[in-house]
Amino acid sequence: xxxxxxxxxxxxxxxxxxxxxxxxxxxxxxxxxxxxxxxxxxxxxxxxxxxxxxxxxxxxxxxxxxxxxxxxxxxxxxxxxxxxxxxxxxxxxxxxxxxxxxxxxxxxxxxxxxxxxxxxxxxxxxxxxxxxxxxxxxxxxxxxxxxxxxxxxxxxxxxxxxxxxxxxxxxxxxxxxxxxxxxxxxxxxxxxxxxxxxxxxxxxxxx
Numbered sequence: 313x314x315x316x317x318x319x320x321x322x323x324x325x326x327x328x329x330x331x332x333x334x335x336x337x338x339x340x341x342x343x344x345x346x347x348x349x350x351x352x353x354x355x356x357x358x359x360x361x362x363x364x365x366x367x368x369x370x371x372x373x374x375x376x377x378x379x380x381x382x383x384x385x386x387x388x389x390x391x392x393x394x395x396x397x398x399x400x401x402x403x404x405x406x407x408x409x410x411x412x413x414x415x416x417x418x419x420x421x422x423x424x425x426x427x428x429x430x431x432x433x434x435x436x437x438x439x440x441x442x443x444x445x446x447x448x449x450x451x452x453x454x455x456x457x458x459x460x461x462x463x464x465x466x467x468x469x470x471x472x473x474x475x476x477x478x479x480x481x482x483x484x485x486x487x488x489x490x491x492x493x494x495x496x497x498x499x500x501x502x503x504x505x506x507x508x509x510x511x512x513x514x515x516x517x518x519x
Contacts, residue, residue, distance in 0.1 A: 316383030325433075326440075333441040334379060335367045337415055337448055341408040342370040342387040348407035349391050352400040357389040398467050405463040409452045416445040420509045424517060427510070439506065446502040456490070 319327040343365055346357035361369055367376060371387045379385035393401050419442030426434040453461040 315381065316379075317381050325436075329437050329440050330383070330444070331379060333437075333444045334385060335371070335376070336365070337412060337441070337445050338385060338387045339365040339367055339370045340411050340415060341448060341452070342389050344407040344411040345391070345404055346389045348404045349389070349396075352396060352404055354392050354395040354400075354404075356392045356395070360390055362389040401467050402464050405460040405467070409449050409460055412445040412448040412452070416442050416449060416506075416509075419443075419445060420506070420513060423510050424513045427514065439510070442509070443502050443506040446505050447498065450498050450502060454490070454494075 316330075317327075319330070342362060346362035349356065350358045350363070357363070364370065370389070371379075371385055375385040375387065391401075391404060396404070419438050423435055423438035423442060426438060452459050455461045455465045457466075
Protein backbone atom coordinates (compact mmCIF):
# COMPACT_ATOMS: atom_id res chain seq x y z
CA UNK A 313 0.00 0.00 0.00
CA UNK A 314 1.38 3.40 -0.99
CA UNK A 315 1.08 5.41 2.22
CA UNK A 316 3.23 8.25 3.46
CA UNK A 317 5.24 6.27 6.02
CA UNK A 318 6.69 4.18 3.17
CA UNK A 319 8.87 7.20 2.37
CA UNK A 320 10.66 6.55 5.66
CA UNK A 321 12.16 3.41 4.11
CA UNK A 322 12.47 4.59 0.49
CA UNK A 323 13.71 8.15 1.09
CA UNK A 324 14.14 8.94 4.80
CA UNK A 325 15.56 12.39 4.05
CA UNK A 326 12.39 13.41 2.23
CA UNK A 327 10.24 11.83 4.96
CA UNK A 328 11.83 13.83 7.77
CA UNK A 329 11.89 17.07 5.75
CA UNK A 330 8.15 16.81 5.16
CA UNK A 331 7.38 15.85 8.77
CA UNK A 332 9.49 18.69 10.17
CA UNK A 333 8.11 21.23 7.70
CA UNK A 334 4.48 20.28 8.33
CA UNK A 335 4.87 20.18 12.12
CA UNK A 336 6.60 23.54 12.28
CA UNK A 337 4.23 25.20 9.82
CA UNK A 338 1.07 23.91 11.52
CA UNK A 339 2.38 25.02 14.92
CA UNK A 340 3.17 28.52 13.63
CA UNK A 341 -0.28 28.61 12.01
CA UNK A 342 -2.02 27.72 15.27
CA UNK A 343 0.21 30.00 17.35
CA UNK A 344 -0.78 32.94 15.17
CA UNK A 345 -4.46 32.11 15.66
CA UNK A 346 -3.94 32.06 19.44
CA UNK A 347 -1.81 35.20 19.52
CA UNK A 348 -4.20 37.15 17.29
CA UNK A 349 -7.18 36.03 19.38
CA UNK A 350 -5.44 37.30 22.52
CA UNK A 351 -4.76 40.66 20.89
CA UNK A 352 -8.40 40.81 19.74
CA UNK A 353 -9.70 40.31 23.27
CA UNK A 354 -10.21 36.55 23.59
CA UNK A 355 -7.71 34.83 25.89
CA UNK A 356 -9.26 31.35 25.62
CA UNK A 357 -6.41 29.90 23.54
CA UNK A 358 -3.74 31.67 25.58
CA UNK A 359 -5.26 30.42 28.83
CA UNK A 360 -5.25 26.90 27.40
CA UNK A 361 -1.51 27.07 26.71
CA UNK A 362 -1.62 27.54 22.93
CA UNK A 363 0.92 30.36 22.83
CA UNK A 364 3.55 27.76 22.04
CA UNK A 365 5.18 25.97 19.13
CA UNK A 366 4.96 22.62 20.92
CA UNK A 367 3.40 20.17 18.41
CA UNK A 368 2.02 18.01 21.23
CA UNK A 369 -0.06 21.00 22.34
CA UNK A 370 -0.93 22.49 18.97
CA UNK A 371 -1.60 19.23 17.13
CA UNK A 372 -2.00 16.43 19.66
CA UNK A 373 -0.73 12.86 19.65
CA UNK A 374 -3.35 11.46 17.27
CA UNK A 375 -2.73 14.19 14.71
CA UNK A 376 1.02 13.57 14.89
CA UNK A 377 0.51 9.83 14.41
CA UNK A 378 -1.66 10.49 11.37
CA UNK A 379 1.06 12.77 9.98
CA UNK A 380 3.69 10.05 10.34
CA UNK A 381 1.46 7.32 8.91
CA UNK A 382 -0.60 9.04 6.22
CA UNK A 383 1.02 12.43 5.69
CA UNK A 384 -1.87 14.60 6.82
CA UNK A 385 -2.69 16.19 10.13
CA UNK A 386 -4.52 19.06 11.78
CA UNK A 387 -4.31 21.52 14.62
CA UNK A 388 -6.87 23.58 16.46
CA UNK A 389 -6.95 26.32 19.06
CA UNK A 390 -10.07 27.12 21.11
CA UNK A 391 -11.66 30.46 20.32
CA UNK A 392 -14.69 31.85 22.13
CA UNK A 393 -16.34 33.84 19.38
CA UNK A 394 -18.86 35.21 21.87
CA UNK A 395 -16.03 37.49 23.04
CA UNK A 396 -15.40 38.80 19.53
CA UNK A 397 -16.96 41.01 16.92
CA UNK A 398 -17.51 39.55 13.48
CA UNK A 399 -14.58 41.54 12.11
CA UNK A 400 -12.19 40.34 14.81
CA UNK A 401 -13.32 36.76 14.34
CA UNK A 402 -12.50 37.00 10.63
CA UNK A 403 -9.09 38.51 11.42
CA UNK A 404 -8.33 35.59 13.75
CA UNK A 405 -9.35 33.10 11.05
CA UNK A 406 -7.08 34.83 8.54
CA UNK A 407 -4.09 34.91 10.89
CA UNK A 408 -3.18 31.25 10.39
CA UNK A 409 -3.25 31.17 6.57
CA UNK A 410 -1.40 34.49 6.39
CA UNK A 411 1.29 33.00 8.66
CA UNK A 412 1.69 30.17 6.15
CA UNK A 413 1.89 32.69 3.32
CA UNK A 414 4.67 34.47 5.20
CA UNK A 415 6.52 31.16 5.72
CA UNK A 416 6.10 30.46 2.00
CA UNK A 417 7.83 33.74 1.16
CA UNK A 418 10.65 32.96 3.60
CA UNK A 419 11.03 29.49 2.09
CA UNK A 420 11.19 30.89 -1.44
CA UNK A 421 13.83 33.47 -0.50
CA UNK A 422 15.97 30.90 1.29
CA UNK A 423 15.57 28.47 -1.62
CA UNK A 424 16.91 31.09 -4.02
CA UNK A 425 19.81 31.91 -1.70
CA UNK A 426 20.75 28.23 -1.39
CA UNK A 427 20.35 27.33 -5.09
CA UNK A 428 24.14 27.06 -5.38
CA UNK A 429 26.60 24.16 -5.51
CA UNK A 430 27.16 22.62 -2.09
CA UNK A 431 23.76 23.63 -0.69
CA UNK A 432 21.60 21.06 -2.45
CA UNK A 433 20.18 19.58 0.75
CA UNK A 434 19.22 22.99 2.15
CA UNK A 435 17.69 23.98 -1.18
CA UNK A 436 15.58 20.79 -1.16
CA UNK A 437 14.45 21.54 2.38
CA UNK A 438 13.44 25.11 1.50
CA UNK A 439 11.70 24.02 -1.70
CA UNK A 440 9.54 21.48 0.15
CA UNK A 441 9.01 23.88 3.06
CA UNK A 442 7.76 26.60 0.71
CA UNK A 443 5.42 24.27 -1.16
CA UNK A 444 3.95 22.86 2.06
CA UNK A 445 3.16 26.34 3.30
CA UNK A 446 1.54 27.35 0.04
CA UNK A 447 -0.50 24.16 0.28
CA UNK A 448 -1.57 24.99 3.85
CA UNK A 449 -2.43 28.54 2.78
CA UNK A 450 -4.66 27.35 -0.06
CA UNK A 451 -6.38 24.49 1.76
CA UNK A 452 -7.15 26.52 4.87
CA UNK A 453 -8.82 29.24 2.81
CA UNK A 454 -11.22 26.80 1.14
CA UNK A 455 -14.81 27.75 2.10
CA UNK A 456 -15.34 24.37 3.74
CA UNK A 457 -16.58 23.79 7.27
CA UNK A 458 -13.64 22.95 9.53
CA UNK A 459 -11.16 25.17 7.71
CA UNK A 460 -10.42 28.83 8.27
CA UNK A 461 -12.18 29.69 5.03
CA UNK A 462 -15.26 27.94 6.34
CA UNK A 463 -15.07 29.97 9.55
CA UNK A 464 -14.93 33.15 7.50
CA UNK A 465 -17.98 32.08 5.48
CA UNK A 466 -19.75 31.23 8.74
CA UNK A 467 -19.13 34.77 10.00
CA UNK A 468 -20.34 36.37 6.79
CA UNK A 469 -23.28 33.99 6.46
CA UNK A 470 -23.88 32.12 9.77
CA UNK A 471 -24.02 28.38 9.14
CA UNK A 472 -27.26 27.93 11.08
CA UNK A 473 -28.96 29.99 8.37
CA UNK A 474 -27.59 27.68 5.69
CA UNK A 475 -29.01 24.61 7.40
CA UNK A 476 -32.53 26.05 7.52
CA UNK A 477 -33.38 25.13 3.92
CA UNK A 478 -32.52 22.51 1.32
CA UNK A 479 -30.59 24.99 -0.82
CA UNK A 480 -28.33 25.81 2.11
CA UNK A 481 -27.73 22.14 2.85
CA UNK A 482 -26.84 21.64 -0.80
CA UNK A 483 -24.34 24.48 -0.61
CA UNK A 484 -22.63 22.89 2.41
CA UNK A 485 -22.45 19.48 0.70
CA UNK A 486 -21.18 21.16 -2.45
CA UNK A 487 -18.39 22.79 -0.47
CA UNK A 488 -17.29 19.42 0.87
CA UNK A 489 -17.34 17.88 -2.60
CA UNK A 490 -15.36 20.87 -3.89
CA UNK A 491 -12.67 20.13 -1.33
CA UNK A 492 -12.28 16.46 -2.24
CA UNK A 493 -12.49 17.03 -5.98
CA UNK A 494 -9.99 19.88 -5.99
CA UNK A 495 -7.15 18.26 -4.02
CA UNK A 496 -5.14 17.21 -7.08
CA UNK A 497 -5.55 20.67 -8.61
CA UNK A 498 -4.50 22.31 -5.35
CA UNK A 499 -1.35 20.19 -5.18
CA UNK A 500 -0.50 21.07 -8.79
CA UNK A 501 -1.23 24.74 -8.18
CA UNK A 502 0.97 24.93 -5.10
CA UNK A 503 3.82 23.22 -6.93
CA UNK A 504 3.46 25.66 -9.82
CA UNK A 505 3.38 28.68 -7.47
CA UNK A 506 6.49 27.51 -5.62
CA UNK A 507 8.58 26.81 -8.72
CA UNK A 508 7.40 30.00 -10.43
CA UNK A 509 8.13 32.17 -7.38
CA UNK A 510 11.63 30.72 -7.02
CA UNK A 511 12.30 31.11 -10.74
CA UNK A 512 11.15 34.74 -10.83
CA UNK A 513 13.07 35.69 -7.71
CA UNK A 514 16.17 33.96 -9.08
CA UNK A 515 15.90 36.01 -12.27
CA UNK A 516 15.67 39.21 -10.18
CA UNK A 517 18.82 38.35 -8.23
CA UNK A 518 20.81 37.00 -11.16
CA UNK A 519 19.46 39.00 -14.07
